[in-house]
Amino acid sequence: MSEINILVKRSLEENLLISGVLSNPRKGVTEYKKVTVKPVVLKEELKFQFAYILDRNTVHKNLDTQEAVAELMELFNLYKQGVLYTGEGDYQILINKKGKAKIIKNKASKKVDLSALNHNRKKKYVIEEGVPCDFLERLGVMDSEGNVFKSKFDKFRQLNKYLEVMEGSLKTLDLSKKLRIVDFGSGKAYLTFALYWYLVQKLGVEVEIVGLDLKKNVIELCNKIAEELGYRDLSFKMGDIKGYTEFDEVDVVITLHACNTATDDAIVKAVKWNAKLIMTVPCCQQELFKQIDSDVMSPLMKHGTIKERIASLVTDSIRGNLLEALGYNVEIFEFIETEHTPKNLVIRAGNKGKPSKKALDEYRAFRDMWNLNPYLEKALADELDNIN
Known part of the structure; x- marks a missing residue:
């Protein structure tokens, strides 16, 4: 799983990750059908928000960068496939029964919204700052x-x-x-x-x-x-x-x-x-x-x-x-x-x-x-x- 480890660490530590999703859980190892992850800014600190999805309920967890890397690596043991959407490209990850991973890189389908992660960003107001009123x-x-x-x-x-x-x-x-x-x-x-x-x-x-x-x-x-x-x-x-x-x-x-x-x-x-x-x-x-x-x-x-x-x-x-x-x-x-x-x-x-x-x-x-x-x-x- 070292190839996945390198990809995960780089995506999170270099702020490349836009969002991620893990799906198709292995039988009997987790109750969550899907897990998503995205970067968020909470109290001026960068966190990664995980959403663990059941049929009608969702559990959220906010982790710092190193915790998020560890959590993602653990989750890849529980799910057969995942996608990491980054500014460089979409990485589709497929894991077989033996734990062997296949990573397929596709063209980036999501745009990087740097303003959403910049804690110094201007707040969006009803009356916009910088627009004459x-x-x-x-x-x-x-x-x-x-x-x-x-x-x-x-x-x-x-x-x-x-x-x-x-x-x-x-x-x-x-x-x-x-x-x-x-x-x-x-x-x-x-x-x-x-x-x-x-x-x-x-x-x-x-x-x-x-x-x-x-x-x-x-x-x-x-x-x-x-x-x-x-x-x-x-x-x-x-x-x-x-x-x-x-x-x-x-x-x-x-x-x-x-x-x-x-x-x-x-x-x-x-x-x-x-x-x-x-x-x-x-x-x-x-x-x-x-x-x-x-x-x-x-x-x-x-x-x-x-x-x-x-x-x-x-x-x-x-x-x-x-x-x-x-x-x-x-x-x-x-x-x-x-x-x-x-x-x-x-x-x-x-x-x-x-x-x-x-x-x-x-x-x-x-x-x-x-x-x-x-x-x-x-x-x-x-x-x-x-x-x-």
Whole structure:
């Protein structure tokens, strides 16, 4: 087997291997029908990922180079044939009953993807680095050639992370129809501009997006930028969430970092508009901190810091459960905007249109356990009373 040994060592040690597969196992020596191997980069280290395949299950193992060489040599004792795909060629290996190997070299059928193995490679973003982007240039994030300014790279990553989340969320919507989107608390509107750019310029979706904020100077600046960019279906208006009454129906409601019950006001608007998608990143959860109380959970309430965290989690749980009762499919997950910011919880809710009495009963039991009287429940009283 020395010929195979030389081939295996050279393929792995000189980074020639693109992928490999071993098949046709010898009778009674292994339960795995097939084993594949490919190089991967994990935590900036080159590893070789082995996949041991059963009928419906696959077991994975990641090995360093020398371990992978040893593992492959052992596997060639268990299988009658294999193929190593390298940049130099495809090596078909046939092993007879006596263990004698025949190696047939064919023309390379797979291309070497060096970028996939380079741990210094550029991450592929929704907004590509090195490609000019009009709104990012206007907002001072990149130059006219698409180079991101070093001081703005955290913002560039934040925008891309946001669009990655929205990319998955928008799959539930009918993008062939015009979408009406309201972004409450849009602020300087980096994310609002990013969403417009993604939907209109990248996906070709027809939209009407409104950003709402309380600061007059910010609204004026954002409208000026939108006009300069030719973003004709993007506008910014001054006002608070509770008093905003421009539309009767909205498809998507977004609120990022709305403080305390402002998040609840946005949820109330979304529900009353029968919004198809709600995306919110709550912050500054204060309302229930003074209310929350539970005899069973009293050991957790002794320390203010812990109580504050519990109140925050309970607040978001209440929001999620009330939305489920009202017919939304709810996901709550962590979202790290940049490497230098803390984790935030995202509440993502898609409208199924099927209210749930069971979910409402579960919510009420949960609420009573903590002795709470949430603002959101009171604001949605009419909608909740109609659930049966």
